[in-house]
Amino acid sequence: MLQARFVPVAIDQACQRRQQDAEGEFYRKIAGQGPRNNFQSTTQGLYVATAGGRLLLFNNNRDPAKVQRLLKETLARFEEDTAANSRAIAIKRGKVDARYNVTPPAGGLVVRVRAKILGGYEPTTDRWQAVFQNALSRDNLWISAAEHQALLRGVVASSLQQRIARFHLVDNTRGEPPMWKAKEIRELKMKIEGHRILGQATLRTASGDRSYQADLFGVIEKKAGRIVRLDMVARGEFQGEGPYTRNAPKGKFPLAISFSLADGKEAADRIPPQGSRGWLPGYLR
């Protein structure tokens, strides 16, 4: 139904509800008609709207059968009002809010990052808990042109090491994770030997309530002046959770994180890194 009867769009509403441009204005026009219309806090949910911006449905239910029924009912209402639906005019993009319209660095690389908890959860019969326990998360790592050139020379630049550690050695399998502060990097070393990437990382908060100690191993290949393969895994013991990643396993648990060069074929390849939201220069420095 989503493929054939709707135009589906996926957004991080933390951006759109703040954006000061045509994109943000259109989103707030739609969301403002729903129950979550205070843009100082989350507007998370499922929305159906006409191209003219009239809200037809808001729902935040995760039951697939209920959502499917609601979508069918909404389609019926949409198709009753074809005259109104045909009056919409395409919105011009105009000047965009630079904080939330970012692209990967020219000459750099985009790397898919996926995390998974390998064990430690208590067994559950709750289907929703099981979803979180088996989740494979997804983020993107952006590598600058200078760091790309360093990789070609066989060096993992310090800035890249820091970015990997602070923004991507995280447990984001249950929600938005807390990132690491620079001073929470206790040990970090990565190097390239031949075609192998080797590394070790220890991250820990001052209180010790959250930590990750991991080994890194990967393979890197270059061709015609470009990195054509960058596959790497971090594996180690994680401890702790964040405000939006509650219900982590108790104590220390095995967390693995994979890195793979993106080929641009997935829609998610175009998503900016979570750690760059509203702050790309800080993420890339």
Added chain:
Amino acid sequence: MKQRERGCCIFGGALAIFMLVSPWLSAAELKEADFLVLHSQLQPPRNEPWRTIPWKITLIDAQRIAIEEKKPIFIWAMDGHPLGCT
């Protein structure tokens, strides 16, 4: 220095150097097999239905297509990107 002492010195030096670098060599030898298995395990299944949905990532693009195709817009709005980390 007598030949046996020189030989012992050379052997001892080589052993010392080996012990200094061996953590890295050990990490490489221990990790490569794990890396190959883990990396393949940490890839999403290819046949998940939601991956076949042609998601747009901007409302402006979705609105233009909705006009062209006379369809309503379905917005999946989350904290964090739905196609990303959460």
